[in-house]
Amino acid sequence: MVENNLTAAEVIHMQEQYLMKSVEAWNDKVFVKGQGSTLWDIEGQEYLDCFSGVAVINIGHAHPKxxxxxxxxxxxxxxxxxxxxxxxxxxxxxxxxxxxxxxxxxxxxxxxxxxxxxxxxxxxxxxxxxxxxxxxxxxxxxxxxxxxxxxxxxxxxxxxxxxxxxxxxxxxxxxxxxxxxxxxxxxxxxxxxxxxxxxxxxxxxxxxxxxxxxxxxxxxxxxxxxxxxxxxxxxxxxxxxxxxxxxxxxxxxxxxxxxxxxxxxxxxxxxxxxxxxxxxxxxxxxxxxxxxxxxxxxxxxxxxxxxxxxxxxxxxxxxxxxxxxxENLTENAADVGSFFKSALLEMSRHHPFLDDVEGKGLLIGAEITLDKTKRTPAGNDILTQILDEALKEKVLIGRGGLYYNRIRFQPPLCFTRKEAVRTLEAFEKALSIAEKSAQ
Ligand SMILES: Cc1ncc(COP(=O)(O)O)c(C=O)c1O
Structure with a gap:
């Protein structure tokens, strides 16, 4: 698929050449369309947006109103x-x-x-x-x-x-x-x-x-x-x-x-x-x-x-x-968010790298650590791997924190429990791959 007669490779090349080097991109997908919690890239691939362009798209992408x-x-x-x-x-x-x-x-x-x-x-x-x-x-x-x-x-x-x-x-x-x-x-x-x-x-x-x-x-x-x-x-x-x-x-x-x-x-x-x-x-x-x-x-x-x-x-x-x-989006954020956070807390009990789940509503984060006792922050390679593996599952998640080692989940507030489950499954798969490859 092309947009403005451009392919993904051409867009990336232009960005590398004409944007300041300081402009960081978390992956090489080129997004062209959004609707609700869904995004499409220039190649027509569909993704679940669990980051909302840094907590901006609270009402979902392209809301008709x-x-x-x-x-x-x-x-x-x-x-x-x-x-x-x-x-x-x-x-x-x-x-x-x-x-x-x-x-x-x-x-x-x-x-x-x-x-x-x-x-x-x-x-x-x-x-x-x-x-x-x-x-x-x-x-x-x-x-x-x-x-x-x-x-x-x-x-x-x-x-x-x-x-x-x-x-x-x-x-x-x-x-x-x-x-x-x-x-x-x-x-x-x-x-x-x-x-x-x-x-x-x-x-x-x-x-x-x-x-x-x-x-x-x-x-x-x-x-x-x-x-x-x-x-x-x-x-x-x-x-x-x-x-x-x-x-x-x-x-x-x-x-x-x-x-x-x-x-x-x-x-x-x-x-x-x-x-x-x-x-x-x-x-x-x-x-x-x-x-x-x-x-x-x-x-x-x-x-x-x-x-x-x-x-x-x-x-x-x-x-x-x-x-x-x-659309009672605030109430939905409270409901789906508490479901999501409980599931993530439960997940943290079974995964050596996942710790300190925090947040309210649909603003949730968790620590990726190499050692829960010493609270050693996981490095850039592991965080990149988790984000990339989640992307392979077609789910966009974010990261942040003092050591850039915390995962951030902040989807549109119209997020459904079904979409939350899909995100949790994608994240758990990505986390397991990172844990296995670090052994
Ligand atoms: C809490 C907080 N304050 C201020 C800002 C700065 O906002 P902007 O990027 O719109 O200048 C941000 C951006 O992420 C933020 O998260």
Whole structure:
């Protein structure tokens, strides 16, 4: 099969020649079509998508409602910038306020194009609102590829090229009990030492001018690592006492992904600001900062984003949220996700390489380790082999984590139990082959 009169080999050759070397591709398939949880490559082969283009395609590929909204808007008005009033942007802001995990009905939005931009903007807003400048990220956290977001990112591999890092960019220990950087075994024994560490960090690393802490409820690029149950409840009083804002990065956990509309809603606290992108646009590029109205109102501007609030992306986002609500995709993510996670946990009891299954809803990750006692991370060769073997079974899965050795499962939220079983079977086969060949 050819697309635009091109074969797969020609596309790959073009990519190698004209794209920057830093653009990594996980395999050599060239995808040309998607529908629901299914993808087709240029050769007509069919695949099950268990990665959703990094947790973006929450409503499934090419949902008819979103396609219709985009097609309709493209014929009417594609762009004007935020300097002119258009209809879809305030409609979307109103909808976000209605579903916001804080200051419901009143929270205010700023629209941009990506998660990076949303986090950069949220940091700027927090600095203006608090008149302070230090910002904490978390070890093992990923916040984007801009100057400040890269500086607070806690994954060395994703800080490449930037240096020196931004003054005022600081880190808290990761909340990853499996690899606790403070040397503890489990939150049940340590009393949330990672969250409480903020008290000592404020005294030792700051000049008492900390504006915000930026936290993901589940670290996605960090390999799907969940904040332990009381993490935010321990953190919040320390923030309140020191007038520090809580920015929750919902770029990956937002829009039903974790089995609730927002990941933070599992933790019983209300953030001051949330950052959104990925699943918000159902596949169209869009980012947003959603803030408590009193925090938002501290920023007099001027503020601007050329493509922020783009009418086509906003219409797509409105359609995507409508689909999530109409088709109960959040509930489906909770149901199929818990089925998937239980099966994976059971699998981990029988496989020497599979450990530490974590996640909520349809955001699930697991450690691939060479030794469960020592928790030795498996190397690149084994991870590549698992992804390649799963691909032979026509299932796309992902990877991530501090050692790039965690498998990530994050399919569209319309995923069925049948598709979950197919994924589990493909993954178990791939895992068994990797375990056997390492003997
Ligand atoms: C939690 C989180 N925040 C921010 C970003 C950056 O988003 P973008 O790639 O849209 O700039 C990502 C990207 O993967 C992410 O996972």
């Amino acid at each position: 979103m396609v219709a909204a985009v097609q309709d808007q493209v014929t009417k008005l594609t762009h004007l910038s935020t300097l002119y009033r258009t209809v879809p942007m305030p409609l979307l802001a109103k909808k976000l306020a209605e579903i916001a995990p804080m200051d419901r009905g009143k929270a205010k939005s700023f629209f941009c194009n990506s998660g990076t931009e949303a986090n950069e903007h949220a940091i700027t807003l927090a600095r203006i609102a608090s008149k302070k400048f230090e910002i904490f990220g978390l070890q093992n956290g990923f916040y984007g590829r801009g100057g400040f977001t890269m500086s607070i990112t806690g994954l060395g591999a994703w800080r490449s090229g930037l240096g020196p890092f931004m003054p005022g960019a600081l880190h808290l220990p990761m909340y990853h009990c499996y690899r606790c950087s403070l040397g503890h075994k489990h939150y049940s024994e340590c009393g949330y030492a990672c969250a409480n560490y903020l008290k000592i960090a404020l005294k030792t690393q700051t000049s008492n001018r900390t504006a915000a802490v930026v936290v993901e409820p589940i670290q996605g690029i960090g390999g799907v690592v969940e904040a332990p149950p009381e993490y935010f409840k321990v953190l919040q009083p320390i923030l309140a006492e020191n007038q520090i804002l809580l920015i929750v990065d919902e770029v990956q956990t937002g829009f039903g992904r974790t089995g609730k509309m927002f990941g933070i809603q599992h933790y019983g606290v209300e953030p001051d600001v949330v950052t959104l992108a990925k699943g918000l646009g159902g596949g169209m590029p869009i980012g947003a900062v959603l803030a408590r109205s009193d925090v938002a109102d501290t920023f007099p501007g001027p503020d601007f984003s050329t493509f922020g609030g783009n009418p086509v992306s906003c219409r797509a986002a409105l359609a995507a949220i409508e689909v999530m609500e109409e």
